[in-house]
Amino acid sequence: MKLGLRLPQRLGVDLQHDLIEAARTAEAAGYTSLWTYERLLFPQKPIEPYAEQPNVPWPEHSRQAADPLAVLAAAAVATEKVRLGVSLLVAALHTPVQLAKALATIDQISGGRVIAGVGTGWSSDEFKAVGVTRADRGRFLDETLDVFEAVWGPDPVAFRSPRVVIDNASVLPKPVSEIPVMLAGGGIDLGRNTKSKAVQRIAERADGWLPVMSGPGPAGGAELRASWNRIRDMACEYGRDPSLMQMIVVGNVTFTDRPAGPDRAAFVGTLDEIIDDVRTAADAGADEVIIDLNLQDWFSSTQQMLETAVEIRERV
Template identity: 80%
Template sequence: MRLGLRLPQRLGVDLQHDVVEAARTAEAAGYASLWTYERLIFPETPAEPYAPPNVPWPETQRQAADPLAVLTAAAVATEQVRLGTSVLIAALHTPVQLAKALATIDQISGGRMIAGLGTGWSSDEFRATGATRADRGRFLDETLDVFDAVWGPDPVNFRSPRVVIDKASVLPKPVAKIPVMLGGGGSAKALQRIAKRADGWLPFLATPGPDGAAQLRASWDRIREMASEYGRDASRMEMVVVGNVTFTDRPPGPDRSPFVGTLDQIMDDIHTAAEAGADELIVDLNLQDWFTSTRQMLETAVEIRERAAAS
């Protein structure tokens, strides 16, 4: 199983220097990919908690630098690692502009872009862009349709409730087809969308240990089974697990959440993801409030990569 690393976007990051340093360090350490996430605004009194039932939004996300700008800097600073978003919220973007931005980064990087998308959950962010929670699934489907159209041959003809393109060139095109991966999967409709439309899945590990591996593998098997029923080549699909790491001073008990605990426990969770059949795992250290510098974060990232390689 490969490892990817989330790039620093959080509060306190020196964007002028830290993004490039992190990208180069991760590639040199053997990470296979670099990823960004999207947080558009940080409401003081959000409509929804960060996680149920009442988990507050992480203060480190008060700043979440633009994910595509960060990936562009990483593209220039690296040669081989893949560059992905985990995830962009489709409803926060105009589909044609998003398709063009992703294709541009793909050209700059020589064909290393991965488009990870999701429906999102924050009513505050939807309102900031003129959308609503009710729009989110429909806008994601429309965005996927626009990608198919504008990344294809010119002239492009496309019509949907929001987008009209009438015999127009839409350039640049991607180097090759950009893999589109989808997050979520908590509902039957979400699983169906992944199976029918996506090149891969970006899930979280719900439970540590063998039970968590079995649950994740069962969902992944179901997605690929449905993909085959749609006439797709399920063997070409990827599962990239997202690991949002939070270190603790003492080992939490058996009811701990995945990727919360000591370094040894985090390594156990990485092995669990591999046992579930993950092709890759994203190590995200952005939530860790006691990383006082990007260099300190990178030292831990390199240690995780070395321990994973040794095992």
């Protein structure tokens, strides 16, 4: 089973030293990929609860989330083989051409190891900070995907959309090879409406899916597998080869002192329960699981985080 590790970006991290140590330690331990995440700001009085979950406050660790592309560039220099992904970039927070250029640059620096995870986002506070609205988010994601295809293709580039006009220009650097574009979302939509725009976008345009498991055990695994099968069936309807798509499950780990039991959320519990969840994801068809330890407020140091990450890798 392949494992990825989210790099430390949270409050309290020594960015000058901890990022390099984490990247090198994870690669040496056998992690196959390193990931960053995006959080633009921390509102004192948020418009929405965290990640659109009812009554969930924004966690204190999100008071700082270092820039995901800068962190990924540092990891590219510090490592040799691991893939480098963002899970995920919020398309509406970026100018599409500049985002495409930044990803291509990191791909060149790393020798072709970048994975671009992109999504619509959810925070109105973040959208307001860059002058867009929640209503724009789906449209801007589609536009960003269109710009990626154009800018990463051959020069001269000619592209026109409501926000972006490129009139027969060279846009360099290009990626080393085709950058896989992964999309998140779709989980709730798959349970309610298999023809939703989010699900269609994954099936029609993505190189893979970045889901969060709804629950642990056989029930959570069965739901994940059923959703993945529906996405791949829909990809076939669009004339695509679903065998070329990947499912990389995001495991937002929260440790508990005692077993959390069958009613827990996925990736919440003891180390044994976390390992069980990795197994459940693998049985459901996941190609890889991202282990995110940034949620642990009781990690007093990045070294403690890395010791746990190495133990998880060895157990898996």
